[in-house]
Amino acid sequence: MRNKRKYIRTTGIILLFCVVLLNTACASKQKEKVVLELKQGLLSLIPLNQNAVRVQFFQPGSAPMEELIYTEKLPVPEYEVTEDKQSLVLSLDEISVEFDKGTEVLTFKDANKRIILQEKVGGRFMKVSSVQNEPTYQVEQRFVSPKDEYIYGTGQFQDGYLNIRGLTRRLTQVNTQISIPFILSSKGYGLLWNNYGLTDFNPADKFVELTPANASGEAVTVNTTGTSGNVRETRQTYSFTASVEVPRSGSYSLLLDVGQRMARKYYLVIDGQKIVDVNNLWLPPTTSAIVELTAGKHDIEVQGERNDKPVLYWRPVSEETVFRSPVAQMLDYTVFAGNGDEVIASYRELTGPAPMMPLWSLGYIHCRERYNTQAELLENAREFRERKLPIDIIVQDWQYWGKYGWNAMKFDEDRYPDPRSMMKELHEMDVRLMISVWSKIDAQSEVGRQAKEKGYYIPGSDWIDFFNPDAAAFYWQNFRTGLLKYGIDAWWQDATEPENDDLQNRRINREQTPGEVYRNVYPMYVSKTIYEGLRQDDPDRRAMIFTRSGFSGMQRYAAATWSGDVGHDWETLRRQIVGGLGQMATGLPWWTYDAGGFFRPGDQYTNTGYHEQLIRWIQAGTFFPLMRVHGYMSNTEPWRYGEKVEHIIARYLDLRYRLLPYIYSQNAAVSFNGSTLMRPLVMDFPEDRFALEQNYQFMFGPSILVAPVVESGVNRMKVYLPECAAGWVDFWDGTPHKGGIFTDINVDLMKTPLFVKAGSILPLGPQKQYAAEETEQPWEIRIYPGADGSYSVYEDEGINYNYEKGQFSTFDLKWNNSDKTLTISDRKGSFAGMKERMAFNIVIVTPESGTGIYQSKVNKSIVYEGKSMVISL
Template identity: 60%
Template sequence: MMKKLLSVALLWLVTLSAGAQQKLMVTYVAKNAVRVRYSDPKVKPELPDWLYVKHEELKKADVTATVRGNVVTVKDKAGKNVFCATTHQLKEGEATLTFESPKDEFLFGLGQFQDGYSNVRGLSRRLTQVNTQISIPMLISSKGYGVLWNNYGLTEFNPCKQSVKLIKRAGAGEREEVNVTSTEGGKKEVRERHIFEATIDVKEAGDYALLLDVGQKMARRHNLLIDGKPVIEMQNLWLPPTASKIVTLSKGSHKLLAELTKDDKPVLYYNKVKDETTFRSPVAEAVDYTVFIGTPDEIIATYRELTGECPLMPDWALGYIHCRERFHSSDEILQTANRFRSEQLPISMIVQDWQYWGKYGWNSMRFDEEFYPDPKALTDSLHKMDIRLMVSVWSKIDKNSEVGKQMVAGGHYIPGTDWIDFFNPDAAAAYWKNFSERLVPLGIDAWWQDATEPENDDLEGRRVNAGKWAGEQVRNVYPLLVNKTVYEGLVAAGKEPMILTRCGFAGIQRYGSALWSGDVGNDWETFRRQITAGLGIQAAGIPWWTYDAGGFFRPQNQYTDSAYIERMLRWIETAVYLPLMRVHGYMSNTEPWNYGKEAQNIIAQCLKERYRLMPYIKRCAKEVSEKGGTLMRPLVFDFTNDVEALKQKYEYMFGPALLISPVTEPGASSWRTYLPQNSGGWTDYHTGKHYDGGQYVTTPVTKAYIPVFIRAGYTIY
């Protein structure tokens, strides 16, 4: 190893050994950011740079990076060591980065995951794109740095070295029939549960990271017991293929048992938690990452400076967005819009979900005139009521449709699928040409780009861009290119883009895209996990996000089930304080009047509260666009030095002024909230009572509201 540090103006280049091909290069890319790349300089990058929009190399920065051997250290402006990478390894196309992570560190980000974790230090995750999971390889540390891992493929976060296959017990399992969504529409599916078992021997007691992989593209259940004690439990009609957990294990033998579905092939990966964090990508050209130094706001602002600033979200998108699966005709939409107005329920946008194309085939970019005789007249009528229309559009097109036949003739599909190959510029252009000619003239205001993963991680084992690249190379970046195509087309057409998409990647904020958490259930645990999922998206630099308030999959007796209605109201009450407020539900008429007068009155209060806050929300939205701000704020953004605040999983700031404390349990008449340390304390938003910061307080709640506190020194009106 060379011990001498070579400093050449804006970069260091260090050869690790006399015969080594890989070299380590550090470049100042912003005043508080450095990009590190460990690669063979003779090998030119094969893939385009889809991630960064700014490529300046600064001669002077406020941070200092030093390289000694294989170790990269980054110091802040005061000369304090903030980040230290100890391993850069590129072996047979697999890239590994490891950096120090002390025990008292908190790490936030990585995107939207369903494991219920906010602090991901020590956790093992597999970053892939599937329904309900959005992988964005960006982290923020409570120690004053952020890391963006520059790889478009599958990434293992804190990969585990040990694993065991769970073996299925002999015999028949328990069967059930369920209604599910698919890329062909709604369908019934028979599922059969089975017991899987294994044993592991732990050589050393301590905290262990677990990653349960069910062995399929999507899971139906995550379940694991260790020595008879529940460790992992999550059920939904769709779940990601992996689930993560940190547990404390004693030395010795431990029995594993999992109740999963018939065709699962479960493997449990496990590793003792260490004082380090690792990113590993099995398909890579380089170890490539960017380190940001500063406060969380400074980190996110620079991240956006490098990967693209957010366009200003239209004011009308900040109000209430009403959605259901689904409206069946123009008449249904107009009747619903008129009733919202007659009931004096505020609404800004109404949404047409899938299958409006009817007889013309999946996503044929055409309304079936039997049920939608004049789509332009529909949008005109809504606009007269000051209501916008959002329409679902997919990246999948029926090959037998008129548009599909064009796409087949042009070779614009990813081989073996019905997904358009947006990696191919000609395919993207053909998609937009049809989109712009068939849909844009109808006066539609917003675009719901559904299933943009593409659904169920469908790039694995395929080739894209006329066979030029393996799907594994670009496995996580497909949603970025879908949104790029639509956004740039709308801007060129002189339209104000508003896009809702089910998946994303680093940089998607520059396309004006909002994300949501996909086809989730409705139970209390699912509700809690959407909050941590949303906070993970925010810490990864993506500001516009929401969920299906009330849950997408709902009980059949939802309109009369008091237990469900209580849950639904808590989802909606929290949604008032999300970046976007939106209700949705599968096989549901989600209108407030369908759930009884009491529920309707409470929902009406929620909607009116959203609009009372609109001046404040608009100011915050402007901060997002102009200063790289964040509206839904993990507590690390404002209270980095308050350890108790960093431990809170479900509390967050809505803008700089409001502390939100969602009620996440049934039957609550009071709720315990941690008030972070804050000079001047806090004021209860509902009662006006003042509290000092740095303490837990218990306040009364009713069915109609959740605890909200105003931070001293800030105003909202």
């Protein structure tokens, strides 16, 4: 019989105990954890939340790392510890972890005592190592991964894999790759690997170095970007060859490392079969694939740049998931139990909520590389308004600093003579400005000379050492005095990796620490500096920070990311959608891409093939957390591409703005409830195998299924409708469909497949030119019949932090499908400028009503004055 002991915190006092275990010395229940003394070291089980337990394995006397991820000081949750001869169990309401005294394995179970995750026997590993001649540890943990498990996450990668079970990845921060050591499983758990440096996911230890064979093709000179602006490079393809021998037939995970800080091309052929073929002006240094190989010898060819030194790593795909970090103080991970929403909500509760994004940030963000003058920027903003194309943010990209030096935090008055008047005119048009600011500063600029004198650079680089609090404060002081004074609305912190994974072999924090220790968290330090500065010095303006890289916990700094400097082709479009969904699985909620691709074809304005690509990029991006266009050396405004393209883009801008009541309410759900707006299907359909295998479909909020068109010339498309008891309704024509089936959908250039879950209620606003535009036009409340449903509508001022003081309102919409009634609840709360009376057109969606982008047939029109109403339909 198990000897069960319950320990409850009372008046801040925690009981201590010590029991003898079979193969361990002692277990003690301290104030916030249980510590097991093993022969190899100390193992701590730390309850963080009712569904979250942190595990740490370390050597006695080891100093813990600075806590960067878990910043929220929550009360220690009540938990139980029970033990018998075989095991010790720590139990909370929604998770338990069992320590097996014989194998020393940890097993995690959910509230129903179902195993969700288990360590492998002998899978805990800690080895003394060094970095820059300083002592450190290499740590590794292996977990059991059943064949039917699907795993998502680790951030935004360019390998095209959404389900990463068995896949090898190297987590570093570079342009187009955002590395976040968090995974979400279909088995009902999430796992955060608590390490700030490089992490290998499912590392492959077998490798072969490829040898140069010959050059192929003509050398090509290209325009591209660098840390000092636009650059021209001459590139020529070289072939590299090798052979590998595998002992048995089966699935193998491959990792190709090109041997440079950034790649220009991935091209991998095995036995004449093309495995990977990706071109871009910039790519991460590694990429991954899973292939089937027969036992025996295989010929390998890689194509790349002359200076590449490619190495191919491989490992058999097996029933395990592995995390390994070469630089660590301890082995440290946290397991969260629950479905996707429960996991992410708990993660945010512990690491900090995502602040509300401004209302205007959820409209259209227009960007190009670049506006060259104040006059040019204003001219294009005016034309958006004249053409009645909705827009909320126009973006000034780099080099506005001109003669003052890179990122001098001032405008060159030769091209931007009066930034204050520029801001005034933009705001009079109800257009906001986002501006590019870098963490790199020209050492010859006025600000740079001061930084150099004070020792605020990371030695050997032009990157500010944000790990040094004095350097971060210096950066913010110049940011505030140089730019904040103009009333700029949003901040684009570019190249915050820092670019090219530039902390390797460098010293940080006044040269006290090897850069490898904090290799992946530089973007967090940058965003923290800007966000905390804005909250202090611009407290009445809701912050929006846009940054190219991220890390766990960074959501608390109002930081959104995008997928970096990508190409424009169909394969790149597909990889960006997958990459974005991979990031959504890690708990960072705000993301987008350069719609249309950053690197575009030279004939983009007349190339009809590219026009099709551009339209599909924009259609998919309409349903991302943020909607944005950008392009290199391009005038990206919709009218540049002809009337047909402009017309289609205008329709999707209208749709985005009509959806704003829905999107903004989900913005509140992200902030208050830890929700996710762009949702990989594992979040809503974790037991539907076919849903889990869809790489490009996703949910937009709780109601809308998006199936982007990601190939050329599509006029009929197969879409999977996940298992859903009441089925789905086609957004465009109102046709009902069963769930759990594949269905063929007619597609044209005007339409991307959209389906709404039966029982959903969609609040749609009127057409607008900007998010906060006041209009007397009614909202449309679309009811998708077939099941009962509800939706909570959230409103506030949209521009400040008064919502943190309780100044917001909500009301609930509830549909009773059997008696065909819609109930609108009493409005709760209030805020300055709230509309006391709201006009609603209520529509039950059928093939004859409530379809497509614009308002149509109405079942009933009402005026809502904040009091409960029951409407029979």
